[in-house]
Amino acid sequence: MSKFSSSNFKDQKVLIRVDFNVPLNSKFEITDDTRMRAAIPTIKKILNDGGMVILMSHLGRPKGGPEEKYSLRPLIKHLSELLGGVTVLFANDCIGEQAYTTAGMMRPGEVLLLENLRFHPEEEKGDEDFARKLARLADVYVNDAFGTAHRAHASTAVIAKFFPVEKRMFGLLMESEVKSAEKVLHQSQRPFTAIIGGAKVSDKILIIENLLKKATDIIIGGGMAYTFMKAQGGKIGNSLCEEDRLDIARDLLKRAEEQGVCIHLPSDSIIADKFDNNANISTAPSNDIPDGWLGLDIGENARSQFANVIKRSKTILWNGPMGVFEMNNFQLGTKAVAEAVAEATQNGAFSLVGGGDSVAAVNQFGFADKVSYVSTGGGAMLEYFEGKTLPGIAAVSAL
Numbered sequence: 001m002s003k004f005s006s007s008n009f010k011d012q013k014v015l016i017r018v019d020f021n022v023p024l025n026s027k028f029e030i031t032d033d034t035r036m037r038a039a040i041p042t043i044k045k046i047l048n049d050g051g052m053v054i055l056m057s058h059l060g061r062p063k064g065g066p067e068e069k070y071s072l073r074p075l076i077k078h079l080s081e082l083l084g085g086v087t088v089l090f091a092n093d094c095i096g097e098q099a100y101t102t103a104g105m106m107r108p109g110e111v112l113l114l115e116n117l118r119f120h121p122e123e124e125k126g127d128e129d130f131a132r133k134l135a136r137l138a139d140v141y142v143n144d145a146f147g148t149a150h151r152a153h154a155s156t157a158v159i160a161k162f163f164p165v166e167k168r169m170f171g172l173l174m175e176s177e178v179k180s181a182e183k184v185l186h187q188s189q190r191p192f193t194a195i196i197g198g199a200k201v202s203d204k205i206l207i208i209e210n211l212l213k214k215a216t217d218i219i220i221g222g223g224m225a226y227t228f229m230k231a232q233g234g235k236i237g238n239s240l241c242e243e244d245r246l247d248i249a250r251d252l253l254k255r256a257e258e259q260g261v262c263i264h265l266p267s268d269s270i271i272a273d274k275f276d277n278n279a280n281i282s283t284a285p286s287n288d289i290p291d292g293w294l295g296l297d298i299g300e301n302a303r304s305q306f307a308n309v310i311k312r313s314k315t316i317l318w319n320g321p322m323g324v325f326e327m328n329n330f331q332l333g334t335k336a337v338a339e340a341v342a343e344a345t346q347n348g349a350f351s352l353v354g355g356g357d358s359v360a361a362v363n364q365f366g367f368a369d370k371v372s373y374v375s376t377g378g379g380a381m382l383e384y385f386e387g388k389t390l391p392g393i394a395a396v397s398a399l
């Protein structure tokens with residue numbers, strides 16, 4: 001059993017770093033509460049043990065001081081509902097007398113939500129003194145914000161050292177994120193296929209480099225595929241291309257060959273005469289796209305080419321869509337990949353979908369519960385697969 005699950009929090013004050021950075025509309029209503037829901041099991045476990053929960057989070061990007069539109073206050077009511085009517089107290093500032101007094105008067109079973117951490121510029125600077133002031137609020141520190149684990153901020157990393165080893169730990173969400181990511185990167189069963197898509201090669205170079213050491217197959221789709229096509233002498237029309245990354249693309253292809261990793265590029269593409277759902281549409285080999293046309297999705301052959309590789313895989317990592325899936329006419333490639341990942345998963349593969357747009361795609365197409373794990377942390381998951389140490393994980397794990 002994990003440290004969190006085996007702990008008893010009776011009469012303990014537990015400070016949890018959550019990721020409540022939820023979207024709000026102009027009436028301050030929550031338009032997507034996924035991040036709040038994700039933290040509920042951790043909070044409930046502590047309350048059920050007879051503990052007290054103090055929650056801290058950031059919301060949006062305030063410019064270094066309090067701003068009404070980034071207040072966490074509008075979350076109180078919904079949080080209480082998600083917890084089945086539990087009393088949720090609020091402190092107008094995450095540190096200072098009001099926060100300390102309210103925390104001091106808490107009773108078991110209560111929750112205190114602190115105002116936005118980023119109203120203090122010290123949060124993002126990873127300021128020690130600010131972290132120490134936050135730490136004063138509680139007996140135990142729990143980090144359950146995987147989405148910010150790649151940031152060395154006061155509340156995500158620096159604070160951990162102010163708690164003894166046995167009093168700092170990951171929450172249930174963070175535990176499952178880390179466990180799933182480790183399963184892919186360090187305990188993968190082969191064949192291990194990484195599916196990398198999206199717009200830009202430049203964003204994905206580091207992840208591809210790191211995966212060359214781990215994967216058996218790397219599928220490259222989306223806009224970034226055309227830089228690879230051009231690097232090999234292909235004609236890509238007006239498709240997305242990063243001219244300054246052609247050498248890197250060639251180098252990655254060469255290294256893959258040397259290391260025996262199979263890189264799969266889309267054999268054909270759905271092409272359009274403009275970047276528009278209502279454009280004229282045709283198909284072409286991905287390395288022979290006429291001038292004036294651009295590849296906006298992988299083609300029919302590429303769909304079955306990629307699906308075949310995916311279906312024989314035992315470990316699958318998916319980051320980035322295969323085409324402009326936001327437009328109806330260019331979503332077949334991403335859908336086909338989602339279907340193949342779901343089928344492989346049903347046949348025993350472990351599949352992890354991570355990174356903003358592929359997560360949005362599996363949700364949109366209704367495949368989220370047909371893959372093994374959908375990560376909540378876009379940037380954090382990407383950095384993890386780039387092979388970087390995440391400060392939020394390192395700080396809690398440090399002895």
Ligand code: AMP
Nearest residue numbers: 198199200222223295296320323324357
């Ligand atoms: P990323 O954030 O790098 O994962 O990129 C995701 C974005 O890439 C999505 O908004 C897609 O619409 C876009 N995208 C995928 N394929 C293409 C393509 N062939 N041409 C232009 N944009 C694309």
